Amino acid sequence: MLRGLSAFPPTPTDTNGTVDTQTLARLIERLSAAGVDSIGLLGSTGGYAYLSRQERRRAVEIAAETLQRRTPLIVGIGALRTDEAQALARDAAEAGADGLLLAPVSYTPLTEDEVFAHFSAVAEATDLPLVIYNNPGTTKFTFSPDLIIRLAALPRIAGVKMPLPVDVSFEAEIAVLRARLPSGFPIGYSGDWGAAEALLSGADAWYSVVAGLLPAPALALTRAAQAGDTAEAHRLNDSFQPLWTLFRQFGSFRVMYAIAAELNLFHAAPPRPVLPIPAEAMPRVVEALSALNA
Template identity: 60%
Template structure:
Protein backbone atom coordinates (compact mmCIF):
# COMPACT_ATOMS: atom_id res chain seq x y z
CA UNK A 1 0.00 0.00 0.00
CA UNK A 2 1.47 3.34 -0.98
CA UNK A 3 0.49 6.96 -1.53
CA UNK A 4 1.56 9.60 -3.99
CA UNK A 5 2.02 12.04 -1.10
CA UNK A 6 4.56 11.72 1.71
CA UNK A 7 1.98 13.34 4.01
CA UNK A 8 -0.82 10.79 3.55
CA UNK A 9 -1.52 7.25 4.79
CA UNK A 10 1.51 5.99 6.78
CA UNK A 11 4.72 7.87 7.51
CA UNK A 12 7.08 5.55 9.39
CA UNK A 13 9.57 7.09 11.82
CA UNK A 14 12.64 4.91 12.40
CA UNK A 15 15.18 5.40 15.18
CA UNK A 16 18.64 6.64 14.28
CA UNK A 17 21.20 4.15 15.63
CA UNK A 18 24.22 5.99 17.00
CA UNK A 19 27.03 5.45 19.47
CA UNK A 20 27.57 7.19 22.79
CA UNK A 21 29.39 10.05 21.03
CA UNK A 22 26.45 10.69 18.72
CA UNK A 23 28.03 9.20 15.59
CA UNK A 24 25.37 7.67 13.40
CA UNK A 25 25.70 3.99 12.49
CA UNK A 26 24.75 4.35 8.82
CA UNK A 27 24.88 0.60 8.15
CA UNK A 28 22.42 -0.11 10.96
CA UNK A 29 20.21 2.75 9.78
CA UNK A 30 19.99 1.21 6.32
CA UNK A 31 19.07 -2.13 7.84
CA UNK A 32 16.14 -0.38 9.52
CA UNK A 33 15.06 1.34 6.32
CA UNK A 34 14.98 -1.73 4.06
CA UNK A 35 11.86 -3.27 5.66
CA UNK A 36 10.08 0.08 5.42
CA UNK A 37 10.73 0.19 1.68
CA UNK A 38 9.74 -3.45 1.24
CA UNK A 39 6.48 -2.92 3.14
CA UNK A 40 5.58 0.09 0.99
CA UNK A 41 5.10 2.81 3.59
CA UNK A 42 4.07 6.18 2.17
CA UNK A 43 7.13 7.96 3.53
CA UNK A 44 10.05 7.58 5.90
CA UNK A 45 10.18 10.19 8.66
CA UNK A 46 13.93 10.49 9.07
CA UNK A 47 15.33 12.45 12.02
CA UNK A 48 12.05 12.88 13.84
CA UNK A 49 11.85 12.79 17.62
CA UNK A 50 12.34 9.01 17.53
CA UNK A 51 15.28 9.71 15.24
CA UNK A 52 16.96 11.83 17.98
CA UNK A 53 17.32 14.85 15.68
CA UNK A 54 17.61 17.24 18.60
CA UNK A 55 20.68 15.42 19.94
CA UNK A 56 22.71 15.13 16.73
CA UNK A 57 25.18 17.59 15.22
CA UNK A 58 24.57 19.11 11.82
CA UNK A 59 27.30 16.88 10.40
CA UNK A 60 25.76 13.68 11.75
CA UNK A 61 22.31 14.66 10.60
CA UNK A 62 23.70 15.15 7.10
CA UNK A 63 25.46 11.77 7.24
CA UNK A 64 22.16 10.14 8.19
CA UNK A 65 20.32 11.81 5.30
CA UNK A 66 22.98 10.91 2.76
CA UNK A 67 23.02 7.30 3.94
CA UNK A 68 19.23 7.06 3.85
CA UNK A 69 19.00 8.53 0.35
CA UNK A 70 21.64 6.11 -0.89
CA UNK A 71 19.91 3.16 0.78
CA UNK A 72 16.35 3.98 -0.25
CA UNK A 73 17.23 4.95 -3.83
CA UNK A 74 13.94 6.71 -4.46
CA UNK A 75 11.70 3.80 -3.52
CA UNK A 76 9.97 5.75 -0.74
CA UNK A 77 9.89 9.52 -0.15
CA UNK A 78 12.11 10.67 2.71
CA UNK A 79 10.77 13.41 5.00
CA UNK A 80 13.63 14.92 7.02
CA UNK A 81 13.32 16.67 10.37
CA UNK A 82 15.14 20.03 10.33
CA UNK A 83 14.14 21.47 13.69
CA UNK A 84 16.75 23.57 15.50
CA UNK A 85 16.92 26.19 18.21
CA UNK A 86 18.08 28.98 15.88
CA UNK A 87 16.36 29.99 12.66
CA UNK A 88 19.65 30.19 10.76
CA UNK A 89 20.52 26.66 11.90
CA UNK A 90 17.14 25.34 10.76
CA UNK A 91 17.68 27.02 7.40
CA UNK A 92 21.11 25.40 7.07
CA UNK A 93 19.61 22.01 7.92
CA UNK A 94 16.85 22.50 5.34
CA UNK A 95 19.43 23.33 2.66
CA UNK A 96 21.48 20.30 3.66
CA UNK A 97 18.46 18.03 3.36
CA UNK A 98 17.48 19.43 -0.02
CA UNK A 99 20.99 19.12 -1.44
CA UNK A 100 21.35 15.58 -0.07
CA UNK A 101 18.23 14.42 -1.91
CA UNK A 102 15.44 14.52 0.68
CA UNK A 103 11.89 14.70 -0.66
CA UNK A 104 10.24 16.80 2.05
CA UNK A 105 10.87 18.54 5.36
CA UNK A 106 9.43 18.30 8.87
CA UNK A 107 9.89 21.37 11.05
CA UNK A 108 9.28 21.69 14.78
CA UNK A 109 9.53 25.10 16.52
CA UNK A 110 12.30 24.10 18.91
CA UNK A 111 12.84 26.75 21.55
CA UNK A 112 14.35 27.63 24.91
CA UNK A 113 12.71 31.01 25.39
CA UNK A 114 9.00 30.39 24.65
CA UNK A 115 8.06 31.59 21.18
CA UNK A 116 5.22 33.91 20.31
CA UNK A 117 2.89 32.98 17.47
CA UNK A 118 4.53 35.63 15.27
CA UNK A 119 8.03 34.38 16.05
CA UNK A 120 7.01 30.87 15.05
CA UNK A 121 5.47 32.18 11.83
CA UNK A 122 8.64 34.06 10.87
CA UNK A 123 10.74 31.00 11.73
CA UNK A 124 8.73 28.81 9.38
CA UNK A 125 8.69 31.45 6.68
CA UNK A 126 12.48 31.70 6.75
CA UNK A 127 12.92 27.94 6.43
CA UNK A 128 10.53 27.76 3.47
CA UNK A 129 12.62 30.45 1.77
CA UNK A 130 15.83 28.50 2.42
CA UNK A 131 14.64 25.31 0.70
CA UNK A 132 11.90 24.67 -1.84
CA UNK A 133 10.87 21.22 -0.59
CA UNK A 134 7.31 20.61 0.63
CA UNK A 135 7.13 21.01 4.39
CA UNK A 136 5.10 19.49 7.19
CA UNK A 137 4.50 21.48 10.37
CA UNK A 138 5.55 19.45 13.41
CA UNK A 139 3.12 20.34 16.18
CA UNK A 140 4.57 18.59 19.22
CA UNK A 141 3.91 20.68 22.34
CA UNK A 142 5.00 17.80 24.58
CA UNK A 143 8.62 18.42 23.55
CA UNK A 144 8.66 21.97 22.17
CA UNK A 145 6.25 23.52 24.71
CA UNK A 146 4.79 25.54 21.86
CA UNK A 147 1.13 25.31 20.86
CA UNK A 148 0.01 26.37 17.41
CA UNK A 149 -3.15 28.43 17.35
CA UNK A 150 -5.58 27.61 14.56
CA UNK A 151 -5.03 31.10 13.22
CA UNK A 152 -1.28 30.44 13.00
CA UNK A 153 -1.92 27.19 11.16
CA UNK A 154 -4.15 29.11 8.75
CA UNK A 155 -1.42 31.69 8.11
CA UNK A 156 1.19 29.01 7.61
CA UNK A 157 -1.05 27.10 5.20
CA UNK A 158 -0.95 30.16 2.92
CA UNK A 159 2.80 29.62 2.41
CA UNK A 160 3.10 27.74 -0.86
CA UNK A 161 5.42 24.93 0.21
CA UNK A 162 3.75 24.17 3.56
CA UNK A 163 1.52 21.21 2.76
CA UNK A 164 0.77 19.32 5.98
CA UNK A 165 0.63 19.35 9.74
CA UNK A 166 1.57 16.58 12.14
CA UNK A 167 -0.75 16.95 15.11
CA UNK A 168 -0.65 15.57 18.66
CA UNK A 169 -3.69 13.70 19.91
CA UNK A 170 -6.26 16.17 21.26
CA UNK A 171 -6.48 16.29 25.03
CA UNK A 172 -10.24 15.88 24.98
CA UNK A 173 -10.07 12.90 22.60
CA UNK A 174 -12.32 14.57 20.02
CA UNK A 175 -10.27 13.96 16.88
CA UNK A 176 -13.28 14.22 14.60
CA UNK A 177 -14.23 17.62 16.01
CA UNK A 178 -10.67 18.90 15.79
CA UNK A 179 -10.35 17.73 12.18
CA UNK A 180 -13.53 19.56 11.25
CA UNK A 181 -12.32 22.77 12.93
CA UNK A 182 -8.89 22.58 11.27
CA UNK A 183 -10.36 21.93 7.84
CA UNK A 184 -12.46 25.05 8.14
CA UNK A 185 -9.23 27.01 8.55
CA UNK A 186 -6.74 25.26 6.24
CA UNK A 187 -6.34 22.87 3.34
CA UNK A 188 -3.34 21.18 4.94
CA UNK A 189 -3.06 17.41 5.00
CA UNK A 190 -3.73 16.59 8.65
CA UNK A 191 -2.01 13.64 10.28
CA UNK A 192 -1.57 12.49 13.85
CA UNK A 193 1.19 11.10 16.03
CA UNK A 194 0.72 9.34 19.35
CA UNK A 195 0.56 5.71 18.27
CA UNK A 196 -2.00 4.65 20.85
CA UNK A 197 -4.54 7.04 19.32
CA UNK A 198 -3.78 6.29 15.67
CA UNK A 199 -6.69 3.91 15.14
CA UNK A 200 -9.24 6.44 16.34
CA UNK A 201 -7.59 9.29 14.43
CA UNK A 202 -7.60 7.36 11.14
CA UNK A 203 -11.15 6.14 11.63
CA UNK A 204 -12.13 9.77 12.27
CA UNK A 205 -10.76 10.82 8.88
CA UNK A 206 -7.16 11.87 9.48
CA UNK A 207 -5.04 11.92 6.35
CA UNK A 208 -2.01 10.21 7.87
CA UNK A 209 -0.50 8.36 10.77
CA UNK A 210 3.00 9.54 11.72
CA UNK A 211 4.03 6.32 13.37
CA UNK A 212 6.75 5.32 15.81
CA UNK A 213 5.87 1.62 15.64
CA UNK A 214 5.80 1.88 11.85
CA UNK A 215 9.55 2.44 11.98
CA UNK A 216 10.04 -1.07 13.37
CA UNK A 217 6.88 -3.01 12.46
CA UNK A 218 5.83 -1.45 9.15
CA UNK A 219 3.61 -4.28 7.90
CA UNK A 220 1.61 -4.29 11.12
CA UNK A 221 1.25 -0.52 11.02
CA UNK A 222 0.23 -0.61 7.36
CA UNK A 223 -2.38 -3.28 8.01
CA UNK A 224 -3.97 -1.10 10.69
CA UNK A 225 -3.77 1.99 8.48
CA UNK A 226 -5.31 0.25 5.47
CA UNK A 227 -8.17 -1.14 7.56
CA UNK A 228 -8.89 2.29 9.05
CA UNK A 229 -8.85 4.34 5.86
CA UNK A 230 -11.12 1.81 4.12
CA UNK A 231 -13.56 2.07 7.02
CA UNK A 232 -13.08 -1.44 8.41
CA UNK A 233 -13.47 -0.52 12.05
CA UNK A 234 -13.58 -4.12 13.29
CA UNK A 235 -10.22 -4.99 11.75
CA UNK A 236 -8.74 -1.66 12.82
CA UNK A 237 -9.72 -2.25 16.42
CA UNK A 238 -8.54 -5.86 16.31
CA UNK A 239 -5.08 -4.77 15.23
CA UNK A 240 -5.05 -1.90 17.68
CA UNK A 241 -5.92 -4.42 20.40
CA UNK A 242 -2.91 -6.54 19.45
CA UNK A 243 -0.71 -3.47 19.81
CA UNK A 244 -2.31 -2.23 23.04
CA UNK A 245 0.27 -3.90 25.35
CA UNK A 246 3.01 -2.09 23.43
CA UNK A 247 1.11 1.20 23.69
CA UNK A 248 1.07 0.72 27.46
CA UNK A 249 4.85 0.31 27.45
CA UNK A 250 5.20 3.44 25.30
CA UNK A 251 3.12 5.51 27.73
CA UNK A 252 4.73 4.13 30.88
CA UNK A 253 8.39 4.04 29.86
CA UNK A 254 8.55 6.50 26.97
CA UNK A 255 8.35 5.31 23.38
CA UNK A 256 11.92 6.42 22.60
CA UNK A 257 13.38 4.21 25.34
CA UNK A 258 11.29 1.25 24.27
CA UNK A 259 12.14 1.65 20.61
CA UNK A 260 15.90 1.95 21.11
CA UNK A 261 15.90 -1.15 23.25
CA UNK A 262 14.04 -3.00 20.49
CA UNK A 263 16.50 -1.80 17.84
CA UNK A 264 19.29 -3.50 19.74
CA UNK A 265 17.19 -6.65 20.04
CA UNK A 266 16.22 -6.70 16.34
CA UNK A 267 19.54 -5.69 14.80
CA UNK A 268 21.90 -7.15 17.39
CA UNK A 269 23.75 -3.84 17.41
CA UNK A 270 24.25 -1.00 19.85
CA UNK A 271 21.84 1.92 19.55
CA UNK A 272 22.74 4.33 22.31
CA UNK A 273 20.24 6.76 23.70
CA UNK A 274 21.83 10.22 23.85
CA UNK A 275 22.64 11.24 27.40
CA UNK A 276 21.07 12.35 29.62
CA UNK A 277 18.50 9.78 28.42
CA UNK A 278 19.09 6.42 30.07
CA UNK A 279 18.40 2.92 28.72
CA UNK A 280 15.80 0.70 30.30
CA UNK A 281 16.83 -1.47 33.21
CA UNK A 282 16.84 -5.26 33.03
CA UNK A 283 13.37 -5.74 34.50
CA UNK A 284 11.75 -3.24 32.14
CA UNK A 285 13.63 -4.68 29.17
CA UNK A 286 12.18 -8.08 29.96
CA UNK A 287 8.67 -6.64 30.24
CA UNK A 288 9.03 -4.96 26.86
CA UNK A 289 10.33 -8.12 25.22
CA UNK A 290 7.41 -10.15 26.54
CA UNK A 291 5.07 -7.67 24.90
CA UNK A 292 7.04 -7.14 21.69
CA UNK A 293 8.13 -10.65 20.77
CA UNK A 294 4.66 -11.85 19.66
CA UNK A 295 4.29 -8.72 17.51
CA UNK A 296 7.73 -9.19 15.98
CA UNK A 297 6.85 -12.80 15.18
CA UNK A 298 3.65 -11.73 13.43
CA UNK A 299 5.54 -9.10 11.46
CA UNK A 300 8.18 -11.56 10.33
CA UNK A 301 5.76 -14.30 9.40
CA UNK A 302 3.33 -11.95 7.63
CA UNK A 303 0.44 -13.56 9.48
CA UNK A 304 -1.60 -10.39 9.49
Protein backbone atom coordinates in the same frame (compact mmCIF):
# COMPACT_ATOMS: atom_id res chain seq x y z
CA MET B 1 3.93 11.56 0.60
CA LEU B 2 1.86 13.14 3.39
CA ARG B 3 -0.83 10.47 3.51
CA GLY B 4 -0.95 6.95 4.89
CA LEU B 5 1.81 5.56 7.11
CA SER B 6 4.98 7.57 7.70
CA ALA B 7 7.56 5.46 9.56
CA PHE B 8 10.03 7.18 11.88
CA PRO B 9 13.09 5.00 12.60
CA PRO B 10 15.63 5.57 15.36
CA THR B 11 19.06 6.78 14.26
CA PRO B 12 21.67 4.30 15.55
CA THR B 13 24.84 6.04 16.72
CA ASP B 14 27.88 5.32 18.84
CA THR B 15 28.42 7.00 22.20
CA ASN B 16 30.00 10.01 20.48
CA GLY B 17 26.93 10.67 18.35
CA THR B 18 28.43 9.32 15.12
CA VAL B 19 25.79 7.73 12.90
CA ASP B 20 26.16 4.01 12.18
CA THR B 21 25.48 4.40 8.46
CA GLN B 22 25.44 0.69 7.62
CA THR B 23 22.84 -0.06 10.27
CA LEU B 24 20.78 2.98 9.32
CA ALA B 25 20.83 1.87 5.68
CA ARG B 26 19.52 -1.56 6.70
CA LEU B 27 16.70 0.02 8.72
CA ILE B 28 15.74 2.29 5.82
CA GLU B 29 15.80 -0.57 3.31
CA ARG B 30 13.63 -2.66 5.63
CA LEU B 31 11.00 0.08 5.83
CA SER B 32 10.96 0.66 2.09
CA ALA B 33 10.66 -3.07 1.39
CA ALA B 34 7.72 -3.26 3.80
CA GLY B 35 5.84 -0.69 1.72
CA VAL B 36 5.43 2.24 4.09
CA ASP B 37 4.08 5.37 2.42
CA SER B 38 6.96 7.58 3.56
CA ILE B 39 9.94 7.53 5.90
CA GLY B 40 10.38 10.25 8.51
CA LEU B 41 14.10 10.57 9.13
CA LEU B 42 15.46 12.58 12.05
CA GLY B 43 12.18 13.12 13.79
CA SER B 44 11.91 12.93 17.56
CA THR B 45 12.28 9.13 17.34
CA GLY B 46 15.38 9.70 15.21
CA GLY B 47 16.99 11.78 17.96
CA TYR B 48 17.67 14.80 15.76
CA ALA B 49 18.22 17.05 18.77
CA TYR B 50 21.20 14.93 19.86
CA LEU B 51 23.06 15.02 16.54
CA SER B 52 25.46 17.52 15.02
CA ARG B 53 24.71 19.17 11.69
CA GLN B 54 27.37 17.01 10.05
CA GLU B 55 25.87 13.77 11.36
CA ARG B 56 22.36 14.84 10.41
CA ARG B 57 23.50 15.42 6.85
CA ARG B 58 25.27 12.05 6.76
CA ALA B 59 22.07 10.36 7.89
CA VAL B 60 20.10 12.02 5.09
CA GLU B 61 22.72 11.12 2.51
CA ILE B 62 22.74 7.43 3.44
CA ALA B 63 18.94 7.26 3.58
CA ALA B 64 18.52 8.93 0.19
CA GLU B 65 21.24 6.77 -1.35
CA THR B 66 19.53 3.65 0.03
CA LEU B 67 16.07 4.63 -1.15
CA GLN B 68 16.89 5.90 -4.64
CA ARG B 69 13.49 7.69 -4.63
CA ARG B 70 11.57 4.43 -4.11
CA THR B 71 9.94 5.75 -0.94
CA PRO B 72 9.47 9.46 -0.12
CA LEU B 73 11.92 10.74 2.49
CA ILE B 74 10.76 13.43 4.95
CA VAL B 75 13.56 14.92 7.05
CA GLY B 76 13.33 16.69 10.40
CA ILE B 77 15.18 20.02 10.46
CA GLY B 78 14.31 21.42 13.88
CA ALA B 79 16.92 23.70 15.50
CA LEU B 80 17.03 26.48 18.06
CA ARG B 81 18.07 29.21 15.63
CA THR B 82 16.28 30.12 12.41
CA ASP B 83 19.53 30.29 10.44
CA GLU B 84 20.48 26.83 11.69
CA ALA B 85 17.13 25.40 10.59
CA GLN B 86 17.58 27.06 7.20
CA ALA B 87 21.02 25.48 6.85
CA LEU B 88 19.64 22.08 7.83
CA ALA B 89 16.85 22.50 5.27
CA ARG B 90 19.38 23.22 2.54
CA ASP B 91 21.54 20.28 3.65
CA ALA B 92 18.55 17.94 3.51
CA ALA B 93 17.50 19.18 0.08
CA GLU B 94 21.01 18.81 -1.32
CA ALA B 95 21.35 15.33 0.19
CA GLY B 96 18.15 14.02 -1.43
CA ALA B 97 15.19 14.67 0.87
CA ASP B 98 11.71 14.85 -0.65
CA GLY B 99 10.12 16.86 2.14
CA LEU B 100 10.92 18.60 5.41
CA LEU B 101 9.49 18.49 8.93
CA LEU B 102 9.96 21.50 11.21
CA ALA B 103 9.34 21.77 14.94
CA PRO B 104 9.74 25.13 16.74
CA VAL B 105 12.56 24.05 19.03
CA SER B 106 13.20 26.67 21.70
CA TYR B 107 14.68 27.53 25.07
CA THR B 108 13.01 30.91 25.44
CA PRO B 109 9.22 30.37 25.06
CA LEU B 110 8.11 31.52 21.62
CA THR B 111 5.17 33.66 20.59
CA GLU B 112 2.93 32.84 17.65
CA ASP B 113 4.42 35.70 15.64
CA GLU B 114 7.92 34.36 16.29
CA VAL B 115 6.95 30.86 15.18
CA PHE B 116 5.26 32.22 12.07
CA ALA B 117 8.37 34.21 11.13
CA HIS B 118 10.57 31.16 11.83
CA PHE B 119 8.52 28.89 9.58
CA SER B 120 8.23 31.52 6.87
CA ALA B 121 12.00 31.97 6.74
CA VAL B 122 12.77 28.25 6.76
CA ALA B 123 10.13 27.50 4.11
CA GLU B 124 11.88 29.94 1.81
CA ALA B 125 15.26 28.22 2.20
CA THR B 126 14.43 25.42 -0.28
CA ASP B 127 11.78 24.40 -2.79
CA LEU B 128 10.78 21.33 -0.76
CA PRO B 129 7.35 20.95 0.89
CA LEU B 130 7.48 21.66 4.61
CA VAL B 131 5.32 19.95 7.25
CA ILE B 132 4.33 21.76 10.45
CA TYR B 133 5.44 19.66 13.43
CA ASN B 134 3.07 20.41 16.30
CA ASN B 135 4.74 18.59 19.17
CA PRO B 136 4.09 20.41 22.46
CA GLY B 137 5.30 17.42 24.47
CA THR B 138 8.88 18.23 23.52
CA THR B 139 8.83 21.83 22.29
CA LYS B 140 6.37 23.19 24.90
CA PHE B 141 4.74 25.18 22.09
CA THR B 142 1.20 24.41 20.94
CA PHE B 143 0.02 25.57 17.54
CA SER B 144 -3.38 27.20 17.70
CA PRO B 145 -5.80 26.55 14.83
CA ASP B 146 -5.36 30.20 13.84
CA LEU B 147 -1.59 29.79 13.52
CA ILE B 148 -1.93 26.57 11.51
CA ILE B 149 -4.34 28.31 9.13
CA ARG B 150 -2.01 31.28 8.85
CA LEU B 151 0.99 29.06 8.06
CA ALA B 152 -0.96 26.93 5.58
CA ALA B 153 -1.33 30.00 3.39
CA LEU B 154 2.45 30.10 2.82
CA PRO B 155 3.55 28.64 -0.53
CA ARG B 156 5.60 25.63 0.65
CA ILE B 157 3.77 24.71 3.86
CA ALA B 158 2.30 21.38 2.77
CA GLY B 159 0.80 19.62 5.80
CA VAL B 160 0.58 19.40 9.57
CA LYS B 161 1.61 16.70 12.03
CA MET B 162 -0.66 17.00 15.06
CA PRO B 163 -0.41 15.62 18.60
CA LEU B 164 -3.29 13.68 20.12
CA PRO B 165 -6.15 16.08 20.88
CA VAL B 166 -6.86 17.23 24.41
CA ASP B 167 -10.45 17.67 25.64
CA VAL B 168 -11.88 17.30 22.14
CA SER B 169 -12.54 14.38 19.78
CA PHE B 170 -10.52 13.68 16.66
CA GLU B 171 -13.64 14.32 14.57
CA ALA B 172 -14.22 17.73 16.13
CA GLU B 173 -10.59 18.85 15.84
CA ILE B 174 -10.28 17.68 12.23
CA ALA B 175 -13.57 19.35 11.33
CA VAL B 176 -12.41 22.68 12.78
CA LEU B 177 -9.18 22.53 10.79
CA ARG B 178 -10.69 21.30 7.52
CA ALA B 179 -13.28 24.07 7.56
CA ARG B 180 -10.51 26.66 7.36
CA LEU B 181 -7.56 24.94 5.68
CA PRO B 182 -7.04 24.89 1.91
CA SER B 183 -8.88 22.03 0.23
CA GLY B 184 -6.89 18.80 0.45
CA PHE B 185 -4.38 20.10 3.00
CA PRO B 186 -3.12 16.90 4.73
CA ILE B 187 -3.73 16.52 8.45
CA GLY B 188 -1.73 13.78 10.16
CA TYR B 189 -1.31 12.65 13.75
CA SER B 190 1.43 11.29 15.97
CA GLY B 191 0.89 9.66 19.36
CA ASP B 192 0.81 6.01 18.33
CA TRP B 193 -1.86 4.81 20.76
CA GLY B 194 -4.34 7.23 19.16
CA ALA B 195 -3.51 6.36 15.54
CA ALA B 196 -6.40 3.99 14.92
CA GLU B 197 -9.00 6.51 16.08
CA ALA B 198 -7.27 9.35 14.21
CA LEU B 199 -7.33 7.48 10.90
CA LEU B 200 -10.87 6.20 11.42
CA SER B 201 -11.92 9.79 12.15
CA GLY B 202 -10.58 11.05 8.83
CA ALA B 203 -6.94 11.93 9.45
CA ASP B 204 -4.79 11.68 6.34
CA ALA B 205 -1.63 10.26 7.90
CA TRP B 206 -0.18 8.41 10.86
CA TYR B 207 3.31 9.69 11.67
CA SER B 208 4.37 6.58 13.50
CA VAL B 209 7.06 5.82 16.03
CA VAL B 210 6.45 2.07 16.10
CA ALA B 211 6.44 1.74 12.30
CA GLY B 212 10.11 2.74 12.37
CA LEU B 213 10.94 -0.77 13.61
CA LEU B 214 7.66 -2.71 13.20
CA PRO B 215 6.33 -1.62 9.80
CA ALA B 216 4.22 -4.71 9.05
CA PRO B 217 1.75 -4.54 11.97
CA ALA B 218 1.63 -0.73 11.71
CA LEU B 219 0.80 -1.02 7.99
CA ALA B 220 -1.92 -3.57 8.70
CA LEU B 221 -3.55 -1.20 11.19
CA THR B 222 -3.21 1.74 8.80
CA ARG B 223 -4.74 -0.07 5.85
CA ALA B 224 -7.65 -1.37 7.93
CA ALA B 225 -8.43 2.12 9.18
CA GLN B 226 -8.04 3.66 5.72
CA ALA B 227 -10.52 1.10 4.41
CA GLY B 228 -13.01 2.06 7.11
CA ASP B 229 -12.84 -1.41 8.69
CA THR B 230 -13.46 -0.26 12.25
CA ALA B 231 -13.61 -3.74 13.77
CA GLU B 232 -10.32 -4.83 12.23
CA ALA B 233 -8.59 -1.56 13.08
CA HIS B 234 -9.68 -1.89 16.70
CA ARG B 235 -8.65 -5.55 16.80
CA LEU B 236 -5.19 -4.71 15.53
CA ASN B 237 -4.92 -1.73 17.88
CA ASP B 238 -5.79 -4.04 20.80
CA SER B 239 -2.77 -6.20 19.91
CA PHE B 240 -0.60 -3.09 20.29
CA GLN B 241 -1.92 -2.25 23.78
CA PRO B 242 0.97 -3.84 25.75
CA LEU B 243 3.37 -1.77 23.67
CA TRP B 244 1.30 1.41 24.03
CA THR B 245 1.43 0.91 27.80
CA LEU B 246 5.22 0.73 27.66
CA PHE B 247 5.34 3.83 25.45
CA ARG B 248 3.26 5.81 27.90
CA GLN B 249 5.23 4.62 30.94
CA PHE B 250 8.81 4.93 29.68
CA GLY B 251 8.51 7.13 26.59
CA SER B 252 8.51 5.70 23.09
CA PHE B 253 12.06 6.96 22.41
CA ARG B 254 13.53 4.70 25.11
CA VAL B 255 11.32 1.72 24.28
CA MET B 256 12.33 1.78 20.62
CA TYR B 257 15.96 1.14 21.59
CA ALA B 258 14.81 -1.86 23.62
CA ILE B 259 12.77 -3.15 20.68
CA ALA B 260 15.73 -2.76 18.33
CA ALA B 261 17.92 -4.80 20.66
CA GLU B 262 15.31 -7.52 21.20
CA LEU B 263 14.80 -7.89 17.42
CA ASN B 264 18.57 -7.78 16.87
CA LEU B 265 18.18 -4.80 14.52
CA PHE B 266 20.85 -2.84 16.35
CA HIS B 267 22.35 -2.64 19.81
CA ALA B 268 22.93 0.88 21.05
CA ALA B 269 22.00 2.92 24.08
CA PRO B 270 19.92 6.08 23.75
CA PRO B 271 22.00 9.26 23.62
CA ARG B 272 22.93 10.48 27.10
CA PRO B 273 21.55 11.87 29.28
CA VAL B 274 18.63 9.62 28.22
CA LEU B 275 18.91 6.21 29.90
CA PRO B 276 17.60 2.83 28.67
CA ILE B 277 14.44 1.40 30.14
CA PRO B 278 15.03 -0.65 33.33
CA ALA B 279 16.24 -4.21 32.77
CA GLU B 280 13.27 -5.53 34.71
CA ALA B 281 10.95 -4.07 32.05
CA MET B 282 12.52 -6.07 29.20
CA PRO B 283 10.26 -9.13 29.71
CA ARG B 284 7.30 -6.82 29.07
CA VAL B 285 8.92 -5.71 25.81
CA VAL B 286 9.26 -9.36 24.80
CA GLU B 287 5.59 -9.97 25.65
CA ALA B 288 4.50 -6.88 23.70
CA LEU B 289 6.41 -8.03 20.63
CA SER B 290 4.94 -11.52 20.98
CA ALA B 291 1.43 -10.03 20.94
CA LEU B 292 2.31 -8.52 17.56
CA ASN B 293 4.00 -11.70 16.29
CA ALA B 294 7.17 -9.64 15.89
